[in-house]
Amino acid sequence: MEDRKLTVRAVERALDILMCFTRGSDLALTEIAGEIGLHKSTVHRLLTTLEEKGFVTRDQATEKYRLGLKIWELSAHLSQNDDPATLLLPQMERLRDRLGETVSLYLRNGTDRLRIQAVQSNQAIRRVAPIGARLPLYVGASSKVLVAYADDSVIQSLLEGPDWPTAIDKTAYVAQLQEIRRIGYATSYEEREPGAAAVSAPIFGRSGKIAAALSVSGPVSRLSPLTLQEFGPILIDAAKDMGMMINS
Template sequence: MSEVIRKSITLLTAIKPNEEKEEWSATEISRKLNIPVQTVHRLLVSLEEYGFVFQNKETKKFRLGLTLLQLGFSIRDNLPVRNSSLPVMKKLWDKTRENVYLTVPEGDEGVLIDCINSQQSLKDAAPIGVRFPLCVGASKKVILAYMNTRVKQRILKGLMEKGEIKDLKKLEEDLVIIQKCGVAISFGEIKEKNVSVASPIFSWEDKVVASISVMIPDTRFTGSRIRDIISFTQKAAEEISEELGWIKRR
């Protein structure tokens, strides 16, 4: 990879906004990345020209530019699985009144690309674009469970090398159960005191391309509601899959 490209990507990642800070000076960026301030200035000028960073004229500090948002939404808005899922997600939310998520795989991670949030659970909602390894959480594990064996083993090997998997045997046993049941359930893996229920979405090629999931506080995941959430989620996944041309095996 070109050194300029590598440094540019590193810079963009470094100035990602958080709860404590939204803007950075060139000096702060230089210190954070251990890159000469002159180099940082050159990179910022080039990135600003194309809208990847924005300089606040009053503070002279920099933040991520809206071009990144535009690019991200252009990708998301043209994903067939998202377009097919939105009406079904709304129906699932109407039935459950809980957070409903749509997750797609990218490499060895699952990326949240859309959601409908419950007002009563809004503070627990995950942000669009957040990503986790495919070995963490129901919405990711259910995708991994239905991948073909060769791809699954490659991903498991890579996650093991990264130290993301603590107990491979247990994970493999869980994936077998998920595939048999057609649903994954996780307790507090992403958010403490929350339960996630997820089912896989398939393309016309019978390839897993996404998952739809419901996240619910564990205090509400009781009694007949457990069966309802699981049933509603599975039916929603099947409806989206059929919209994508998938034919259910009898």
């Protein structure tokens, strides 16, 4: 039994290492060790195994690690029926072409939102949305959509969690969620990032539960509060069409 526990612990630690790359693409051994709270020698042994299996690769010049080709090989075999990032990409591209701004797709993951797909605006000044970015659920149009349509237990857990920012009034936040459910979309104007604005709508799967949040974002110089309101109904319609393609 003890050997089994050690084996499982090694797997968990290896997965923790891989998850470090959701926050950076080129990481040094010391950075990874500090991130997951393990001694450098332990992390080095795990990285060596991951490197041998092709899940990470090491730059000989900088001694930094990045994800290996095995990760991309695995992702290539994701079923389109189960992967909204792949399934909805053509619709996201059409929405980008129509509105001229960056389009993103988010899922809720614990107390974060995870950007699983993005189509960048073709304009010279644009908001770059890196895929794989993990952002807090407390602020931002997509965050509010993912929370507004979540189960009551999720909302309550978020409000009562130890990470809730003291600067955000809970009563006002709950009122925002109610307004989002009433009009069907959320907006944010320099909430999380100065100079950026966004509008987001929920994508519901065939089960009726929220499957993802569809977002359009860009600089405030182009996305005024009035423009965000004009985009809202367009996003609702696009999200409805996308929802028909999702089985969950």
